[in-house]
Amino acid sequence: MNRPVRLSKLAIRPTPYGWILVFLLFWIPLTAMFTANNFLLIVFIMMIGLVIVSHKLARRNIESMVVKRRFPDEIFAQTPFSINYRLSSDQKLWGSMTLAFKENSPLQGELEGVWFQRVPPVKTKVEYGYFTFPARGDRLVQAGTLHSSFPFGLASYSRKCGDEESVLVFPHIQPVEDDIPMHKGGSGRGREKADPLGTVPYLLRDYVPGDPYKLIDWKKTAQSGSLVTKILSEEGTREITLRLPRNASERAISRAASLVLHFARTGTPVALEGAGLQIEAGTGKEFSRKLLTILARWPNNPETGTDRDHSPGVIVEIDDSGDFLWKGSGDTDERQSGHSR
Secondary structure: OEEOOOOOOOEEEEOHHHHHHHHHHHHHHHHHHHHOOHHHHHHHHHHHHHHHHHHHHHHHHHHOEEEEEEOOOOOEOOOOEEEEEEEEEOOOOOOEEEEEEEOOOOOEOOOOOEEEEEEOEOOOEEEEEEEEOOOOEEEEEOOEEEEEOOOOOOEEEEEEEOOEEEEEEEOOOOOOOOOOOHHHOOOOOOOOOOOOOOOEEEEEEEOOOOOOHHHEOHHHHHHHOOOEEEEEEOOOOOOEEEEOOOOOOHHHHHHHHHHHHHHHHHOOOEEEEEOOEEEEEEOOHHHHHHHHHHHHOOOOOOOEOOOOOOOOOEEEEEOOOOOEEEEEOOOOOEEEOOOOO
16 A cells, blocks of 8 residues: 655755855855955855856756666565665656655665666656565565755755555565475375375375386386386375464464465465464465465454364474474474474
């Protein structure tokens, strides 16, 4: 949601060169009066003209600028992303020159802001700046500050510019392995058994005596020099259920989001459970975005659905340290390290 910001008043701050000029504007006329030096009066008048010209050019340079920014659709905490700046100037002669746009907290980026050397008149110019958000959740991004010392560097002119925007930041993503134990449906070699009734291939492994010949992947077999079997399964038999406590740590939430994206890439159905929260398993980009949105706002989630006595497929309980506790019907629980690779 964008909230437009009205053209704000200019803030003017003299630079070191500007303060020297201010001193001279007081010192020269006083010296001219005591010494009756007409040349100093001429210099004083020329300096007044310089100040007027500098002020008019600088004021017009910054007031003619319009800055619109566009955030990417997906932003993850502690991960650099780019902001698209669309710049335009109604300064008809030469456009606007040497400006910088500085973002405010909670955005973290270049301390001096993003520099725009020249924005041509009439045409729209596109520039990019790179920033990070330190934490997940809904973040209100304030209007930025546009500033410039054009044309002579005597003073810095600045004003608020851009729109206030509400941005949703997803949890920090860490690289993860496919940590599903082999006998619970994970990738591996030699321990899985092919389901002859399955129709959807989801992994490959070495041939095991007893595998139906129709499940052999002959292309992979020719490439590897040894028999390779396609493991088939009906959709949903490898469903992964992620369970989080309501007061989950940031580490646990980050690990859960990492698993959501990891299994989304493999097409594995993923469900999410928490205190009073029950999201049925699904796949696809939009569903993954739904789960990431819930995790971004955790624990401020509305109660949804009812608790189940058990979940089909594999259950992953994530503790505050980020470790995974894998559960499967009829199997012994296994805890695996949450350290990323």
